Amino acid sequence: MNLTSFVFLAFCFITLIIYFIVPKKIQWIILLLSSLVFLFYDNFSLFTVFQALLILLVSYFGGRLIEKYRDTKKETVILLCSIAIILGLLIYLKYSNLLIITYNHIITLLGMSKKVELVTRVSLIGISYYSLIMISYLIDIHRGACKAQKNILKCALFMYYFPILPSGPFVRYETMEKELYKKHKFDYDRMCSGLVRMCWGFFKILVISSRVGYFVDTVYGNMSKFKGFFAILAALFFPLQLYTNFSGSIDVIMGVSEILGINLPENFTGPFFSRTITEFWRNWHITLGAWLKDYIFYPLLKSNFMQKLNKVCKKKFGKNGKKIPLYLSMFVMWLAIGIWHGGAYTYIIGSGMIPFACIFFEDNLAPLAKKINKKLRIDEDGFWYHLYQSVRTYVLFSFAMIFFRASSIMQGLRLIKRMLVFNPWVLLDNKTLYTAGLDMRDFHVMILSVIVLFIVDYFSKKINVREKLFKQNIIVRWAAIYILLFSIIIFGCYGLGYDATSFIYQGF
Amino acid sequence: MSREEVFERLNKVFQDIFDDDSIVVNEETTSADIEDWDSLEHINLVVAIEQEFNMKFNMNEVTTMKNVGEMVSIILSRIN
Numbered sequence: 107m108n109l110t111s112f113v114f115l116a117f118c119f120i121t122l123i124i125y126f127i128v129p130k131k132i133q134w135i136i137l138l139l140s141s142l143v144f145l146f147y148d149n150f151s152l153f154t155v156f157q158a159l160l161i162l163l164v165s166y167f168g169g170r171l172i173e174k175y176r177d178t179k180k181e182t183v184i185l186l187c188s189i190a191i192i193l194g195l196l197i198y199l200k201y202s203n204l205l206i207i208t209y210n211h212i213i214t215l216l217g218m219s220k221k222v223e224l225v226t227r228v229s230l231i232g233i234s235y236y237s238l239i240m241i242s243y244l245i246d247i248h249r250g251a252c253k254a255q256k257n258i259l260k261c262a263l264f265m266y267y268f269p270i271l272p273s274g275p276f277v278r279y280e281t282m283e284k285e286l287y288k289k290h291k292f293d294y295d296r297m298c299s300g301l302v303r304m305c306w307g308f309f310k311i312l313v314i315s316s317r318v319g320y321f322v323d324t325v326y327g328n329m330s331k332f333k334g335f336f337a338i339l340a341a342l343f344f345p346l347q348l349y350t351n352f353s354g355s356i357d358v359i360m361g362v363s364e365i366l367g368i369n370l371p372e373n374f375t376g377p378f379f380s381r382t383i384t385e386f387w388r389n390w391h392i393t394l395g396a397w398l399k400d401y402i403f404y405p406l407l408k409s410n411f412m413q414k415l416n417k418v419c420k421k422k423f424g425k426n427g428k429k430i431p432l433y434l435s436m437f438v439m440w441l442a443i444g445i446w447h448g449g450a451y452t453y454i455i456g457s458g459m460i461p462f463a464c465i466f467f468e469d470n471l472a473p474l475a476k477k478i479n480k481k482l483r484i485d486e487d488g489f490w491y492h493l494y495q496s497v498r499t500y501v502l503f504s505f506a507m508i509f510f511r512a513s514s515i516m517q518g519l520r521l522i523k524r525m526l527v528f529n530p531w532v533l534l535d536n537k538t539l540y541t542a543g544l545d546m547r548d549f550h551v552m553i554l555s556v557i558v559l560f561i562v563d564y565f566s567k568k569i570n571v572r573e574k575l576f577k578q579n580i581i582v583r584w585a586a587i588y589i590l591l592f593s594i595i596i597f598g599c600y601g602l603g604y605d606a607t608s609f610i611y612q613g614f
Numbered sequence: 615m616s617r618e619e620v621f622e623r624l625n626k627v628f629q630d631i632f633d634d635d636s637i638v639v640n641e642e643t644t645s646a647d648i649e650d651w652d653s654l655e656h657i658n659l660v661v662a663i664e665q666e667f668n669m670k671f672n673m674n675e676v677t678t679m680k681n682v683g684e685m686v687s688i689i690l691s692r693i694n
């Protein structure tokens with residue numbers, strides 16, 4: 107079910123009405139039923155039901171058994187087996203082709219010719235999200251951070267809660283159990299606030315992301331025609347398309363969840379104002395970062411192997427030696443981020459290896475940069491230096507995303523090669539500039555809406571913009587809401603050759 | 615062992631890990647108060663504390679401890 111479709115709006119409307127009409131005791135059952143409708147709406151088959159049931163049963167019984175066999179050897183065995191089954195299913199559904207491609211490459215290198223054909227597997231919406239969410243549920247029970255849910259249907263609601271299915275965020279059982287099953291009263295103010303957030307999400311998706319997408323798709327689709335500055339613009343525009351698409355869909359589902367009375371953790375906090383790649387990733391897909399930190403990075407760093415390595419490196423290389431286990435753990439974490447994004451090498455490079463390399467160099471070149479700035483008397487706290495750092499971070503992120511967007515590593519490299527053609531006059535020549543999917547009006551709308559986006563994001567880092575809006579007088583408040591609503595209706599891209607509703611992060 | 619004694623021994627671990635003899639931790643101290651206290655140092659610190667007090671933090675505690683006061687409470691609950 108696409109978030110910008112009429113079906114989704116109707117689905118939310120019906121869910122909300124029933125949810126607030128029924129006795130509060132059974133509100134969570136309504137949520138479970140609507141979540142099941144959402145889950146199987148696009149893919150209902152015996153195989154998808156099997157996928158959903160397998161993860162649920164493994165998580166539910168795994169959690170109960172971990173508690174039953176607490177502090178025995180069996181506890182660890184149950185935990186590891188449960189995680190292995192969930193991961194095994196995820197790998198089977200999402201990463202078969204990556205394994206086949208790797209296998210075929212090795213076969214070719216060895217001079218053999220028996221290649222394996224690629225496969226198509228139908229997986230349920232959100233499986234990459236709830237697989238990891240259920241793994242964290244099991245680990246949290248093992249760590250004693252939460253208790254296993256005794257009611258299998260309640261466990262199912264935690265797993266299938268429909269707002270998180272399209273594109274996250276990653277949630278923890280410990281926080282969700284306080285929200286999901288309690289009684290929720292209808293609250294008019296909360297509904298208004300949720301609706302505004304939904305509209306802001308639709309604005310990001312329909313007005314900005316879809317529009318920018320026209321341009322990016324046109325350039326990527328016809329690289330021999332659109333080169334030089336077109337290729338550079340496409341590379342610089344894609345992060346905007348991705349951000350507005352992803353954070354927009356998060357806004358929509360957070361808005362729905364807010365109306366339901368269930369708060370979800372924030373996933374973005376103005377990433378484009380970050381001054382370093384490290385800071386950028388702290389503000390981008392926050393809940394994925396937190397998940398990886400808690401369940402991969404920290405346990406890995408604390409493992410006996412890393413601690414021993416730490417001691418050896420400290421002895422051999424002094425104070426800097428301790429960075430070796432850090433980088434090793436970081437490498438594993440970034441590899442996991444890359445793999446999580448999808449079963450293709452483009453994702454591993456674009457969202458895994460390049461960001462890792464950026465962070466590595468950023469960290470190691472920081473002392474040198476500090477020295478140079480001191481010699482040149484550059485004010486590191488000044489506005490212009492901040493701006494330079496933010497632009498640099500954006501450009502580095504755009505570079506990494508070339509591979510994320512490309513259909514293959516070769517296509518990514520081809521785009522970079524095309525960038526080297528020097529043709530800045532296309533930016534000044536209206537006739538040429540407006541041939542890449544967007545006409546003059548579209549360009550103007552895009553620039554204006556991106557400015558609005560940056561202003562809102564800038565203030566969102568300091569204040570709660572919606573709260574501030576609702577404190578304004580009736581004229582300002584409604585004027586802002588109407589402008590937002592009419593911009594979506596008038597400037598939204600609704601199709602005709604372009605699928606505004608294909609969510610980039612839904613693919614994961 | 616009393617809370618004060620734990621603080622005293624803990625202070626030495628902090629000074630050792632962060633290579634700074636001027637560090638004095640109290641109930642309210644957090645990672646924001648010590649410049650080098652990042653995720654790596656946090657793990658190194660946790661491991662050094664485990665060795666000093668001959669106890670183990672579980673992973674949930676490692677990621678959720680809010681300040682040194684909470685850290686001391688966990689240590690006391692394990693060693694007494």
